[in-house]
Amino acid sequence: MTDTQWETYEVFHQTKKGDPHMYVGSVHAPDPEMALQMARDQFARRLKCVSIWVVNSKDITATDYQNEDFFAQVTDKSYRDPKAFGAPDKDLSDEH
């Protein structure tokens, strides 16, 4: 018997042109075009939104939670932390 279950698509939305797309959740859909429509109904009706991306969940390559060594810090690397100087959120590039 053929599998008629819809696939899942991960949804990313953007609230302002130029901002990064943020992950907001997932939808079931038969194909990418319908996934965009489902995502619009699910995530873009109340929140302000200027763009949506959908990605088939199976196209995402992810790390495994079991493999903790992937993120292990075995020696003291605190010297790498920029904690001695605060970084402003503001873009300073057009000052001076």
Added chain:
Amino acid sequence: MSIELPFSHPRESVLKFILSLADDELMLGHRDAEWTGHSPILEEDIAFSNIAQDELGHSLVWYTLYEQLTGKPPDAMAFERKWNDFVCSRFVTYPNGDFAYSVVRQYLFDEAEQVKLSSFRESSLQQLSEIAGKLLREEAYHLLHSKGLVERLGDATEESHRRMQAALDEAFPQALGMFERVDDEEGLVKAAVFPGNNVLKTEWLKRVVPVLTNSALRIPVSSKNGSFTYTVQPDEGGRKRNHTQHLRRLVDDLQQVYRLVPGAKW
């Protein structure tokens, strides 16, 4: 704000025509809303609920125009009229059954909306043209959704095809009833309010026939040199307030809360 109609327009006919637009949206919005919490898949539950809210919103737009012309508020028109005073088509009043029926009904209705609203852009009645421009933006997405489902479900699996075909066999004669002539249709056409239901029906058939056929669905329509003939009897009567008991039950439901405390402010 109250507005006056130009003298060239047959006032009573225009008013009834606007009511028929509002009543169609109200009843289909109610039927779509009945899927909330009951759709076969969560995403469709939310999509149908969204569409239902949009259709109810569109009914409010038309009832508000009616209020500007008559002083009668939208709540009175939606909640205080008797079930057999509504002038909606029968098509939008029938109960939901298989989800396929609602998909097909929504699709056939959405295509009719495209045809109707596009023709209103050319209306001699300025308000009709302005409202149409606004509603078309939202309707385009209803159509994208319902058409997308029809195209995919029409020939996806043996079961989806069988259920879509059964739904279409039931819905098609009912949908033709959307184009039942309205009172004083000649007067409305002469005043260039709209091009008349026969013109709209032909435009509608031009849109739905290829989509349904390409989705492997059979329809009782044949075309020759741009004109269409069909072998089924359109399910008419609604515009003359000749409804079935289904509308009585729908209106009972729709007005139930309002009738508990008539005139209550929300």
